[in-house]
Amino acid sequence: MKAKELMDKDFVYLNADDSVIDASKAMEDVRRFTCPVVNDKKQLIGWITAFDITKGLREGKEKISEVMSSCEEVASVHEDDPARKAVILTANNKFVTVPVVNDDNQVIGMVRACDIVELLSNLYDIKVVKLYKAMQNQLNGVTWEELMAASALVSKKTTGKKISPEEYEANIMDSTFGEAIWATGGLEKFFAGLISVGEMVIARRVGRAKK
């Protein structure tokens, strides 16, 4: 995924000679705490946060050029950069927004922390049952009942608590991938548990074939 696929195009940009008052109104209207400042070629030349605006209003500053940060202080990503670069910038610097530029340094969008949250949280919200369905699909010929029976056995082995295949099924219908990795103690452990289920299903099938 590229930065341009994640960016919000519904942003406002400011010009250096815009008035601080007009800029404050524009930012309130679109509800954006940060804005790029661009020249007449739409190239990034500066950055404005709501803090620059409140300070400017208090101190009676007139023009955006008097209150903006310079271009050099702004971290941006290129439209073809991996989206991950914007995610890492946001996480490490506690940014609210990262501007996205093209080859000509024109601002073409903004990656917002809330959009990243939406994207990343989608993964966490995938139902665990979908992973079991993918596993059943992969393990040709294994029935859902066999899979649940093996899962209940592995679960008992891991947690020490007895659980029926039906109870196990009810659990995974409700729970999400995010809950599951938190509950099992991390991605690797969650994943190892699933491999363990796969292994047991195969072993039981091989066992039956021998009889």
Place this chain on the structure above:
Amino acid sequence: MKAKELMDKDFVYLNADDSVIDASKAMEDVRRFTCPVVNDKKQLIGWITAFDITKGLREGKEKISEVMSSCEEVASVHEDDPARKAVILTANNKFVTVPVVNDDNQVIGMVRACDIVELLSNLYDIKVVKLYKAMQNQLNGVTWEELMAASALVSKKTTGKKISPEEYEANIMDSTFGEAIWATGGLEKFFAGLISVGEMVIARRVGRAKK
């Protein structure tokens, strides 16, 4: 994970009779675009964003009570709510911050979008090799070489491109879980691929045992 484990405690709160000017300075100092407004018992009674402040400064409003949103308009989470609730609120409403309250409705922290990004992106940054190590660990007696050989075969089957076990190993050393799920087309597909590798390793082991 609970909301209180994810929240930022380094926030500022405002009182209804604070001056708009002082509030703007406080928000600039700690660099927070949003602040809870509390009564003398630290209970949440309102909400301030930088937009309320810029509008208030422009219109010459004096007190926070004149510019704040009322408590009813603020979405908050309880400290013992699952962190996921704050994540969903942030994703669905494009929030920058969600206040966290205790049983007495006192504000005890704020869940920020950038903190959620940091938390969620940690999962994406797990190296794929760690999942293979977990798989090897789970599949007792399987060697790393067997695992890479099976992976290279499954990869060839899926992508149509020939890859040596050594090349495959080099790939997974570098790549992250996030990259892998994007590359394979989603969590279920990535996971099905790993199950497929596990299945092949077991099948080859069984095959050797028969000889």
